Amino acid sequence: MSKTSIWTFKxxxxxxxxxxxxxxxxxxxxLFAGLLKLPLWLDSIxxxxxxxxxxxxxxxxxxxxxxxIYGITVDxxxxxxxxxxxxIGLVVGIMAYKGWLKNVKTAIVIGLVVGIVAAIISTPLNIxxxxxxxxxxxxxxxxxFLVSHNFPVWLAxxxxxxxxxxxxxxxxxxxxxxxxxxxxxxxxxxxxxxxKIEEL
Amino acid sequence: MAIIKVENVKYKYPxxxxxxxxxxxxxxxxxxFIGLIGKNTAGKSTLCFALAGLVPHFFKxxxxxxxxxxxLEVRQHEIGEISPHVGLVFENPFSQMTGSKYTVYEEIxxxxxxxxxxxxxxxxxxxxxxxxxxxTEIKDKNPFDLSGGQMQRVAIASVIALKPSILILDEPxxxxxxxxxxxxxxxxxxxxxxxxxxxxxxxxxDKMAGYTDRILLIHEGKLIDFDTPAKLxxxxxxxxxxxxxxxxxxxxxxxxxxxKENGLYPVTLKELSRExxxxx
Amino acid sequence: xxxxxxxxxxxxxxxxxxxxxxxxxxxxxxxITYLIPEIAxxxxxxxxxxxxxxxxxxxxxxxxxxxxxxxxxxxxxxVQGFFHPQNQTILFSIGFVTFYKEGLSYAALLTLRxxxxxxxxxxxxLTTKHDELVEAMIxxxxxxxxxxxxxxxxQLIPQMRTTMAKITDAQRSxxxxxxxxxxxxxxxxxxxxxxxxxxxxxxxxERAIALEVRGFSSNQKRSFLNISKEYRYQTAIQVILWLTLxxxxxxxxxTWLS
Numbered sequence: 071m072s073k074t075s076i077w078t079f080k081x082x083x084x085x086x087x088x089x090x091x092x093x094x095x096x097x098x099x100x101l102f103a104g105l106l107k108l109p110l111w112l113d114s115i116x117x118x119x120x121x122x123x124x125x126x127x128x129x130x131x132x133x134x135x136x137x138x139i140y141g142i143t144v145d146x147x148x149x150x151x152x153x154x155x156x157x158i159g160l161v162v163g164i165m166a167y168k169g170w171l172k173n174v175k176t177a178i179v180i181g182l183v184v185g186i187v188a189a190i191i192s193t194p195l196n197i198x199x200x201x202x203x204x205x206x207x208x209x210x211x212x213x214x215f216l217v218s219h220n221f222p223v224w225l226a227x228x229x230x231x232x233x234x235x236x237x238x239x240x241x242x243x244x245x246x247x248x249x250x251x252x253x254x255x256x257x258x259x260x261x262x263x264x265x266k267i268e269e270l
Numbered sequence: 271m272a273i274i275k276v277e278n279v280k281y282k283y284p285x286x287x288x289x290x291x292x293x294x295x296x297x298x299x300x301x302x303f304i305g306l307i308g309k310n311t312a313g314k315s316t317l318c319f320a321l322a323g324l325v326p327h328f329f330k331x332x333x334x335x336x337x338x339x340x341x342l343e344v345r346q347h348e349i350g351e352i353s354p355h356v357g358l359v360f361e362n363p364f365s366q367m368t369g370s371k372y373t374v375y376e377e378i379x380x381x382x383x384x385x386x387x388x389x390x391x392x393x394x395x396x397x398x399x400x401x402x403x404x405x406t407e408i409k410d411k412n413p414f415d416l417s418g419g420q421m422q423r424v425a426i427a428s429v430i431a432l433k434p435s436i437l438i439l440d441e442p443x444x445x446x447x448x449x450x451x452x453x454x455x456x457x458x459x460x461x462x463x464x465x466x467x468x469x470x471x472x473x474x475x476d477k478m479a480g481y482t483d484r485i486l487l488i489h490e491g492k493l494i495d496f497d498t499p500a501k502l503x504x505x506x507x508x509x510x511x512x513x514x515x516x517x518x519x520x521x522x523x524x525x526x527x528x529x530k531e532n533g534l535y536p537v538t539l540k541e542l543s544r545e546x547x548x549x550x
Numbered sequence: 551x552x553x554x555x556x557x558x559x560x561x562x563x564x565x566x567x568x569x570x571x572x573x574x575x576x577x578x579x580x581x582i583t584y585l586i587p588e589i590a591x592x593x594x595x596x597x598x599x600x601x602x603x604x605x606x607x608x609x610x611x612x613x614x615x616x617x618x619x620x621x622x623x624x625x626x627x628x629v630q631g632f633f634h635p636q637n638q639t640i641l642f643s644i645g646f647v648t649f650y651k652e653g654l655s656y657a658a659l660l661t662l663r664x665x666x667x668x669x670x671x672x673x674x675x676l677t678t679k680h681d682e683l684v685e686a687m688i689x690x691x692x693x694x695x696x697x698x699x700x701x702x703x704x705q706l707i708p709q710m711r712t713t714m715a716k717i718t719d720a721q722r723s724x725x726x727x728x729x730x731x732x733x734x735x736x737x738x739x740x741x742x743x744x745x746x747x748x749x750x751x752x753x754x755x756e757r758a759i760a761l762e763v764r765g766f767s768s769n770q771k772r773s774f775l776n777i778s779k780e781y782r783y784q785t786a787i788q789v790i791l792w793l794t795l796x797x798x799x800x801x802x803x804x805t806w807l808s
Contacts, residue, residue, distance in 0.1 A: 083766050084328070084758035086695050090369065090702045091750040094710040095743070101714055102742045106728055106735040115743065123751075135696070139703050142680075143554045145618045146671035147664070198584065199667075201630055201660050205622030210629055217633040245739065249747050257751055259284045260329065260758070267326045270280045270334030319759075328762055350768035358763045365756035368764070369702035372681065379775040381764030384694070386773045393775070414709065428764060 084260040085124040092116035092132040093139060099242075110238045117159045118184075118246040122171060123253075124261040126163025133159040150199055154191045161187050162243065174244065181243030185236030192231040193224060202227030209234040272297035273436060273467050274321065279335035281316060281325055290316045291325075292491035293335070298469070300435070303462050305482035305499070306471040309512035313491045314471040318360070318440040320344070321469065323352035340435050354385065357429035360440040363421035366428075367413040374416070375400075375409045378428045385432070399427040402464070403457050419450025423457055430461070437461065439470040455481075479503060479516040479537035487511060500534040500541075518542050554704045556611065556675045564606030564673060568781040569683040570690065571788055572674045575602075578791045579670040582798040583663045592659060596666040603669055608676040616668055623661050630657035680704055685774060694772050698761075713746055 095116030103112040117136060121129025133155030141149030161184050170176045196202050202223050203210045209230040216226035274297065281291040290313045298304055306314050319325040323344045326333040337344040340355040360366065371377040378399055382392045400406040403423045408416060413424055422442055429437065439458065443451040455477060462468060462481070469486075472478050478485065479499045487494040487502060489511045495502055503515040515523070515535075522528070522535040527545050529536065536542040564572070579599055583592045603609045634653030641651045674683075681701060688697045718728075721741050727734050 081695070082328075082758075083762050084755065086699060086766075087754045087758040087761060088751075089699045090706045091754045093703045094706045094750060095747055097707055098710055098714055098746055099743060101711075102739060105718065106738055106742075108732070108735055108739065112739070115747075119747065131696075131699075135699055135703065139554075139700065139707075141671065142675045143556060143704065143707075146615065146668045146675075147619050147622065149671070199660075200622060200626055200664060201634075201656060203622070203625050203629055205619070205625055207621070207625070210625045214629045214633050217629070217635065220635075223635060245743075248740070249744060252744065253748070253751065255285065256283065257755070260755060267330055268282075268332035270282070270332045322763055324759060324762060328759065348767070349762045350765050350770075353763045353765055353768075356763075358759070360756070360759070362753075362756055365753045366760040368698070368761060369705050369757065370698045371701075372705075376775060383773050383775060384765035384768050384770065386768075386770035389773060389775065389777070392773065396775075414705065425760070432764070 081128065082260070085128045088120050088124055088128060088261055089132045089135060092120035092128075093136045095119060096132075096136050097140075099245075110241050112238070112242055112245065114155065114158055114239070114242050115246050115249070117155060118162050118242055119250060121159045121163035122166045122246065122250045123258055124163075125167065126160045128261075129159025129163040130156040131159070133157070147205075150195055151192065153195065154188050157187055157191050158184050158239070171247065171250070174247065177243055177247035178240060180247075181240030182236065184243060185239035186232070188235040188239055189228055189231035192235065193228045196227050196231060197224060202230065204230050204234055206230075206234045271300065273300040273340055274298035274469075275336070275338040276320075277336040277338075279320060279337055280333070281320060282332040283316075283329060284331045286331075288491075290491050291320060294488070294491070294493050295335075296486065296493060296496050298467060300467055301465050302467055302483045303481055304467075304469045305478040305485040306469055306488070307473075307475065307478065307485060307513055308488040308494075311490070312488045312511075314488065315360070315440050316491075317488065318358065318438045318469070318471060321436070321438055322356045322358040323347065323349045324358070350385075353381070353434070354432055355434055356436045356438060357432060357434035358438045358440070359422070359426050359429055359442050361442065361444050363418050363425055363445065364414075366425040367421065369414075372412055373410050374405060374413055374424050377413045377424055378431050381428055381432050395431045395433070399431040402430060402460060403427040404453075404460075417450060418446045419453040422446060422450065422454050426454075426457065426461075430466075434466070436467045436469070439468065439472075441471050441473065444473060475503075475514065476516045476518070479518070487513065499537045500529070500532070503537050504534045554707045555680060556615070557679055558608050558611055558676050560607045560677070562605060562607045562677065564602065564608075564677040566781065567677075567787070568779075568784045569674075569678045569686045571781070571784050571791075572678055573683075574788055574791050576670045576674050578795045580663075580667050581795060583666050585798040585802045587659060589655065589659050589662065592662045592666065596662050596669065599666050599669045599673065602673055603676075606673060606677045608672065611676050612669055612672040615672060616665065619664060619668060623664060626660050626664070627654070627657045630654070630660065681776070682779070685776060686778065688772065689774075689778065695766070698766070710746065710750070713749070714742075717742060717745055 093116055096113050099115040100111060100113035103110055117129055117133045120132040134152045137148050137152035137155045162180060165180045170180050196204055203213055212233050213226045213230035216229050276294055276296050279291050279294045280289055282289055308314050316325055320337055321339060327349050342352060342355060344352060368377060368380050371380060375396060378396045379392055382395055400409055403426055405423050405427060408420055443454050482499055484497060485499050485502045486496045494511060503519045508515055516537050518539055519535045519537050522542055529545060536545055579595055583595050603612055631649045631653045634656055636652045637650035639651040641649045641654060684697045684700050688694050726738055726741060728738050
């Protein structure tokens with residue numbers, strides 16, 4: 071595979087057309103997780119897959135647009151987290167490009183990093199917009215516990231996001247990794263952008 | 271003058287070793303209706319993509335030789351520049367709907383808007399295409415609410431609205447039910463009267479025999495033959511290429527009914543009955 | 551085929567306001583409630599937003615949307631009421647549970663902001679057609695490709711919902727267990743999502759081809775089939791909104807300085 075820069079800004083049509091699909095997959099992941107009553111959201115599988123297939127920019131766009139669309143069609147609150155979703159796409163795309171998609175173990179590392187980054191970015195958002203909470207019952211209980219034990223708000227809020235995000239993102243990246251591995255190889259080439267044309 | 275010139279074209283998809291197009295050369299004259307036949311892996315779709323510029327620009331890979339469409343060398347131009355000259359329609363009608371438009375009318379406008387064509391002209395072009403494809407009645411429907419045959423006609427209309435001089439149809443009926451197939455063939459027949467050059471890959475050999483001026487037979491990336499249906503389907507070795515001649519031809523062969531002037535077997539019912547009439 | 555939309559077809563002043571003016575209202579009304587952390591002020595902004603919703607004849611439609619955030623709001627009230635670090639003044643106690651004034655007034659501020667945020671979004675999304683909004687944004691310089699993505703997602707998601715129903719039925723009839731231990735349910739996730747992913751990536755490939763041959767990557771300036779509607783007084787309203795935002799920023803800076 072001829073390597074091209076991951077930051078190619080002339081995005082291919084195939085990569086652009088991948089964004090709606092990624093958002094649809096996010097949505098389905100969330101629905102299936104709900105249907106199976108899994109204790110996770112699994113609502114960013116599409117974003118993570120798009121990053122693996124087409125790089126960080128498409129991944130980030132998928133994440134950002136995902137939350138905007140969800141905001142204007144279902145729940146306005148989710149718009150606030152567009153930044154977090156964008157960062158998830160960015161991190162997965164970069165780490166995948168740097169070779170962290172080798173096996174399940176390295177995929178778990180990606181998931182861990184993604185979870186921590188997501189928590190770090192969500193924390194200031196949560197503090198600014200809702201005093202540090204997430205609206206997730208377990209996370210908020212943890213927040214209340216920390217605050218009542220005199221931890222500072224920012225740490226309590228980070229703890230709140232952390233317990234919510236990290237397990238979910240690790241699971242999301244592992245699932246996406248298996249799906250990605252299962253895709254036929256010829257699927258992937260067109261999303262990768264500007265491979266040069268060889269002369270025959 | 272030839273409207274399509276293909277010279278020694280070779281092509282490989284990325285990460286593969288096989289030449290999917292292996293040194294192909296042929297010309298197509300303006301206004302001809304060309305049938306493209308061959309086995310599933312013969313390279314029909316790839317050839318269609320090569321004429322529309324998707325090979326090599328969209329798929330990348332390794333490319334050699336030259337394709338000229340309407341005087342434009344495909345290798346040197348972007349798909350956006352080629353698409354006003356060459357329209358492409360393929361199998362799956364569902365994936366050819368853009369998904370961003372809410373009515374058939376707007377769906378047809380999509381390409382015209384992308385090309386920055388004036389609004390008045392857009393409206394005219396849409397009306398014309400609706401008429402030509404016989405879909406005026408469904409113009410206000412959501413594209414995804416249509417039947418396969420209707421959707422495929424909308425796909426053709428969307429491409430025809432760009433006024434290409436060449437239309438490439440890659441198995442446009444293979445995912446349709448018999449009624450949808452019938453609808454699509456009927457409008458394709460209309461299009462031939464418009465003087466547009468058509469290249470159609472298709473498995474329905476009997477249909478091809480009736481409509482086409484010439485047939486291009488390919489096998490494993492190579493051009494085997496390019497001739498009139500009568501001559502091509504009279505070949506003895508068709509089966510080697512995974513092709514079964516039209517029913518009419520096979521019947522004539524087994525009954526020994528040949529055209530008296532050129533010794534070829536009839537390929538359509540009309541020809542057959544003429545030859546039979548002569549016999550009586 | 552349904553489109554994912556909350557748009558309500560009505561005739562009101564808000565329906566006859568330019569999409570971008572409404573976008574600006576959403577941004578300004580949210581921003582000022584965070585710039586000026588005074589309950590009375592935030593309350594009045596929220597009331598204005600509420601009145602606008604009533605004016606737009608879509609008030610009833612906002613209730614379920616607000617309902618989605620009920621857990622967040624309750625959580626804010628309870629947690630801040632109990633545990634806000636500055637809690638000092640006891641307001642009231644229910645049994646052993648004590649609510650503090652500082653925490654509750656902070657919770658009230660946050661709750662009003664959240665409600666204002668949701669309601670002002672409501673103004674935009676309940677009274678504006680998606681395609682009109684996106685076209686207006688493209689005319690203002692949004693990339694037409696991003697515009698395409700936005701519009702196509704809205705049609706794609708209902709399609710995926712249909713696909714999901716089909717797959718769930720098919721897998722269930724093959725005896726896949728969707729109930730049982732966590733492990734069993736985790737395992738069931740793959741056969742559910744796998745086929746959809748494969749299918750949608752396949753469609754993406756083909757759709758990209760269809761878009762390409764219809765000039766999607768052309769660098770031409772786009773033209774538009776739909777004529778944009780003419781709206782009156784938009785510049786005046788937009789200027790007022792910008793001025794409001796500027797005033798809030800000035801207020802903020804002055805409070806910092808003093």
